[in-house]
Amino acid sequence: MALQGLTAWRAYLYAVSLIALVVVIIGAVDLIAIAIEVIIYPAPQPYPAPQYYPGLPGSVAQVVVGLVVWGYHWRLIRRER
Known part of the structure; x- marks a missing residue:
């Protein structure tokens, strides 16, 4: 089957x-x-409670x-190809 050019459906998929790949890259950069x-830069040891990183759940x-x-x-x- 030969490619028939860029259709609206194919443009949407790409x-x-x-956009999803950009979201993955941004999340991975935040995780890094x-x-x-x-x-x-670890936290000092005498903390009574474990330190929480608020950006971690969003990045994951x-x-x-x-x-x-x-x-x-x-x-x-x-599948379309």
Whole structure:
């Protein structure tokens, strides 16, 4: 089957895949920043409660949801070929 050019459906699939991939990259950068903060700049030891990183749940959610959305739409693109 020859490619018939860019249709509205195919443009939608590529656009959503691109946006999801950007969300994954942003979430991964946030996770790397948190990891650097934990490893290089650890909190002082005499804290009574464990330190909480408020950006961690959002970053993990961005990576997971972005990967799921990207994978689903990319599978649809591959199936159309």
